[in-house]
Amino acid sequence: MRLHLLLPAFLALSACSDLKEVGRLPEFTPIESSSETAAMRNPTLPDQIAPRSPADGASLWNASRQSLLGDRRAIERGDILTVVIEIDDSAEMSNTSKRGRSGSETMGISSLFGLPERINEVLPDGASMGSAVGTNSNSSSSGNGSVKRNEKLELMIAATIVDVLPNGVLHIQGTQEVRVNFEIRELLVEGYVRPEDISRQNEITYDKIASARISYGGRGQITQVQQPRYGQQVADIVLPF
Structure with missing residues (x-):
């Protein structure tokens, strides 16, 4: 009884959430609550950064990241790097299987102390113990399957270092949203x-x-x-046929 009451309520709430978008542009995800913003607002602690000598500020050839030849690659929490996504995968597989089996068994009692002759007298016409049991079986199966896939994706996205693991590995996360008319294209990357x-x-x-x-x-x-x-999705899950 409770299930019958909860299901319509769930469907009604889901429908109401979609009705709010009628005639309106889809909203962007707020960036203030993202992991990237949290990493930028809470950068690496000062004691985790390599100390700089007093002469670094006056030299163009020092090893600091702000120098002319400094390494500006992302390395600290809150830094930004570019992720290049170029996926061009294709796969094609084909499998064929075929199996067959046949068997035949026959058993009869032609003579056994004269008993088969006595039994044949009481059997219906045409029946005989000489061919008492006979079996025959035949089975065959065949299968054929194929898979063909082709995927191509070329994208670039800016990701943020959200954490630096104890072994020095960087945990990055990036999000990108582009709104065109009434449709938002979302791109997410993490790793x-x-x-x-x-x-x-x-x-x-x-x-x-x-x-x-x-x-x-x-x-x-x-x-x-x-x-x-939603009704069709629920029906596809609940209905056994």
């Missing part, structure tokens, strides 16, 4: 990178990101039309 994998241009490719999480999608009127309604 772990090594400082030495970051190029001199302060860029890193997606294949050097460990535990990479890359999401490219959108939300808005077009996305809503492409999704099945």
Whole structure:
């Protein structure tokens, strides 16, 4: 009884949340509450930064990041680097299997102390103990399957170092939202990178990101039309047929 009451209430609340977007542009995600903003507002502690000598401020050739030849690659919490995503994958697989089996068994008792002859007298016409049992079986199966996939994605996104692990590995996270008319395109990237994998241009490719999480999608009127309604989704899960 409770399930019958909770299900309509859940569907009603979901519908109300969608009705708020009628005639309005989809809202951007606030950047103030993001992990990137928190990392920039709480940078690396001073004792974790390499000390600078007094002469560094007056020299063009010192090793500081602000110098003319300094290393400006992202290395500290709150720094920004560019993630280059160039995915061009294709896969094609084809499997075929075929199996067949046949068998035949026959058993009869032609003579056994004269008992089969006595039994044959009481059997119906045409029946005989000479072919008492006979079996025959035949089975065959075949299968054919194929998979063909082609994916291509070329994107660039700015990511922020949100944490520096004890072993020096950097935890990066980046988000990007672009609104075109009534549709927002979202790009999310997250993972772990090594400082030495970051190029001199302060860029890193997606294949050097460990535990990479890359999401490219959108939300808005077009996305809503492409999704099945809540009632249909619930029916697809609940109905056994």
